[in-house]
Amino acid sequence: MKTLVLDRQSLRNNIAAIKERAGSAAIYGALTGDGGGAGAVELAKLLREEGIGRFAVSEVSEAAALRKAGLVEEEILMLRSTTSREELEQLIDLNVVCTVGSAETGMALNGVAEARSTVAEAHIQVDTGMGFGGFLAGEPEKILSVYRNLPNLAISGIYTQVHSTRPDGRDAQIQLEQFHQAVEAIHAAGFETGTVHAAGSFALLHYDFARMDAVRAGSALLGRCRRTRSDGLQKVGYGEVDIEEIRWLPKGHTVGSEQLVVLKKPTRIAVLPVGYQNGFGVSRSRDGSFWALLRRWRRGRRMFVRIGGQKARIIGRIGAIETLVDVTDLKCSAGDTAVFDIDPLYARGFVRAYRNRTGAEEEYL
Numbered sequence: 001m002k003t004l005v006l007d008r009q010s011l012r013n014n015i016a017a018i019k020e021r022a023g024s025a026a027i028y029g030a031l032t033g034d035g036g037g038a039g040a041v042e043l044a045k046l047l048r049e050e051g052i053g054r055f056a057v058s059e060v061s062e063a064a065a066l067r068k069a070g071l072v073e074e075e076i077l078m079l080r081s082t083t084s085r086e087e088l089e090q091l092i093d094l095n096v097v098c099t100v101g102s103a104e105t106g107m108a109l110n111g112v113a114e115a116r117s118t119v120a121e122a123h124i125q126v127d128t129g130m131g132f133g134g135f136l137a138g139e140p141e142k143i144l145s146v147y148r149n150l151p152n153l154a155i156s157g158i159y160t161q162v163h164s165t166r167p168d169g170r171d172a173q174i175q176l177e178q179f180h181q182a183v184e185a186i187h188a189a190g191f192e193t194g195t196v197h198a199a200g201s202f203a204l205l206h207y208d209f210a211r212m213d214a215v216r217a218g219s220a221l222l223g224r225c226r227r228t229r230s231d232g233l234q235k236v237g238y239g240e241v242d243i244e245e246i247r248w249l250p251k252g253h254t255v256g257s258e259q260l261v262v263l264k265k266p267t268r269i270a271v272l273p274v275g276y277q278n279g280f281g282v283s284r285s286r287d288g289s290f291w292a293l294l295r296r297w298r299r300g301r302r303m304f305v306r307i308g309g310q311k312a313r314i315i316g317r318i319g320a321i322e323t324l325v326d327v328t329d330l331k332c333s334a335g336d337t338a339v340f341d342i343d344p345l346y347a348r349g350f351v352r353a354y355r356n357r358t359g360a361e362e363e364y365l
Helices: 008-022 032-036 040-049 060-068 085-093 103-115 140-149 170-188 201-206 290-301
Strands: 003-007 026-030 054-057 075-078 098-100 120-127 153-159 195-199 214-217 238-242 245-249 267-272 304-307 310-313 323-326 337-341 351-355
Touching (some): 003 008, 008 201, 026 195, 085 120, 153 170, 170 195, 195 201, 201 214, 304 323
Parallel strands (some): 054 075, 153 195
Antiparallel strands (some): 304 310, 310 323
16 A cells, blocks of 8 residues: 655644744645545644634635535635536635636626625735736726725735745845735725735745735645755654565566666665656756756655665666665565655655654655
């Protein structure tokens, strides 16, 4: 069996670090992508235990799962617009805060709310350069039309997404200046914006000026975001599989698939039933530069798993469904457990287990 282990102690450590970084800003636990692979419901319950009661999702099914699990009083924010009447009906039934990112999505939500003789709560989304959705920051009149012409909407917040890649934050500052101009235009027209938020995990860790009223923490919860030095985060998520079989192979024998490796001496090989199709060795790095590729290549040559607390080097490349490791000098047998780092976001075919920290987890913090 393949097990994806999520350590509660490390998660609580990360939540504490995020709280410290957020200061007085409210925190939305971003649970998109099934909680980054950690399980949206399980992660939300742990967040609630730690005093965080605001969540952000991207699918109606995620919101429904949270409500079904008993998270009925907590605020849930849908982080995308929709004109689908079916989705809007469900979001209102689930008491979800919707997103309005255009005149069309605003009218669609207002129309559904009006037909139900109710008022739908929503946040305004502003596009400061990513293009995925939202009113353009330079067109405040379109935003104001929501306040003026859609009486069945209760606007309780406004947000954007900072997409900076520069540690110094110069491009982020430009985006936030545009965002602030939109916010100020709303105030100047006599309307309240409610909760103002712009920072996801990257902006939260890098830019103090991006905190505002609230922040949205997703990948930071698992310590798998683009991090800063001394941020206090710990990497969460490791895998466990049992050794499939062990075999001796002679000197000169080849192993691997895409790129064969010639064994330089008789080698005792352990076969692990996990590969890149399961997400083993898959990274979310966004840096495609030559030097980043070189670093990943070098890291791949040094990849290892742990068996009985001892390092076992991976031989050749990780396969599609199996991986070979050198156990010539280790005492182990078929059925013993191999432990390895894996990003929960990419883990496939694993049974998820929340546990208190073990010695094996210490190797991947």
